[in-house]
Amino acid sequence: MSPNRVAVDQQQKSSRAGARRQLWCESLLSVRSSRGAAPELVACVNARLQELQAELTHANAQVWAQAEAADAWLNKVGSPAEAAAWLQQDPLLRLGRQLCRHLPEDLAGVKLINLMGSNGTKAVAAALMGAAMTCVDISPSNAQYGQQLAAAAGVEVAFVVSDVLQLHPNEHHGQYDIVLLELGVLHYFVDLLPLMAKVEQLLAPGGRLLLREFHPVSTKLISSKGKKHKVAGHYFSQDLVDSQVAYSKYNTNSSSSSSSSSDSTAAGRVRLRQWTLGEVVSSVAAARLVLQVLEEEPGVKLADAGLPKLFTLVAQKPAGDLLGSSR
Numbered sequence: 001m002s003p004n005r006v007a008v009d010q011q012q013k014s015s016r017a018g019a020r021r022q023l024w025c026e027s028l029l030s031v032r033s034s035r036g037a038a039p040e041l042v043a044c045v046n047a048r049l050q051e052l053q054a055e056l057t058h059a060n061a062q063v064w065a066q067a068e069a070a071d072a073w074l075n076k077v078g079s080p081a082e083a084a085a086w087l088q089q090d091p092l093l094r095l096g097r098q099l100c101r102h103l104p105e106d107l108a109g110v111k112l113i114n115l116m117g118s119n120g121t122k123a124v125a126a127a128l129m130g131a132a133m134t135c136v137d138i139s140p141s142n143a144q145y146g147q148q149l150a151a152a153a154g155v156e157v158a159f160v161v162s163d164v165l166q167l168h169p170n171e172h173h174g175q176y177d178i179v180l181l182e183l184g185v186l187h188y189f190v191d192l193l194p195l196m197a198k199v200e201q202l203l204a205p206g207g208r209l210l211l212r213e214f215h216p217v218s219t220k221l222i223s224s225k226g227k228k229h230k231v232a233g234h235y236f237s238q239d240l241v242d243s244q245v246a247y248s249k250y251n252t253n254s255s256s257s258s259s260s261s262s263d264s265t266a267a268g269r270v271r272l273r274q275w276t277l278g279e280v281v282s283s284v285a286a287a288r289l290v291l292q293v294l295e296e297e298p299g300v301k302l303a304d305a306g307l308p309k310l311f312t313l314v315a316q317k318p319a320g321d322l323l324g325s326s327r
Contacts (some may be wrong), residue, residue: 060188064245068248069142072249073119080152081152082194087121097242099312102208108131110177114138116185118137123135124149133156134176135174136155138161138163139161140161142235167198173202174203177204179202179208183212188209188273193283194282196287196289207316209313211284215311216274218308220274220276221233224307229304240270243270277311295311295313296311297310297312
């Protein structure tokens with residue numbers, strides 16, 4: 001089966017009511033990347049991908065705007081005051097040692113923006129270490145919790161409620177030393193090129209992207225239960241996957257999240273596009289970011305030690321852009 005094909009269900013004209021057939025079509029991403037593709041065709045594909053992204057972002061944002069999202073953080077990390085005390089005990093540990101390996105030892109004055117930063121836990125931890133922090137998330141309740149968390153921790157974090165693709169150029173472009181994307185964010189995009197282009201725009205010359213994500217072998221291919229692992233997925237699938245929203249696991253009453261209702265918003269469910277590692281790396285390269293590090297990590301459980309569960313990618317915006325603009 002070609003990784004560049006997608007299945008489309010079509011209503012079939014038949015005497016049997018409801019009969020359907022499945023057609024195989026070339027994917028939009030494959031059409032766009034085809035050698036010799038007409039510029040008009042590429043423009044049409046990009047326009048359709050933008051429409052799909054807008055639809056997906058709107059639907060997923062509605063799920064994150066539900067009251068259950070705010071309740072989830074109270075259940076996971078406690079009140080903002082309780083979470084602040086927890087972060088202050090060891091901000092480096094809370095930020096994560098794997099991330100900190102790729103950050104400057106001294107974060108004082110480093111301008112860092114955390115895209116899709118959720119409730120601000122990572123942003124506040126970095127601010128406690130001296131970083132000048134901006135945190136962007138589409139959920140107003142996430143930002144509200146994060147603002148209260150930063151105040152309780154005694155640090156300043158600029159919270160921006162926005163779709164990351166819609167960040168205002170005059171306020172953010174070329175402003176940051178580090179762009180942080182972390183755990184469970186890439187799957188909210190039907191096209192990674194606009195995201196990575198935005199990352200490149202946000203970075204100052206010489207600035208770096210720091211991306212840490214779930215490894216696609218574990219999210220797309222392998223199904224695990226205890227010590228048992230089996231190949232249950234399709235690594236090259238480009239389909240959108242219906243899934244419980246991430247915060248549902250922290251809600252004490254998750255019956256609505258496990259509903260089989262087709263109304264994904266009411267059921268607390270989101271639609272996700274899971275990416276291969278090759279697609280991620282290629283999108284970074286397409287944004288003219290220079291790959292510096294790609295590390296794959298095993299699971300922390302003994303039963304998962306032989307499987308890739310996470311990966312960390314570091315890429316830099318060439319400092320030559322600054323030299324070129326001054327000539």
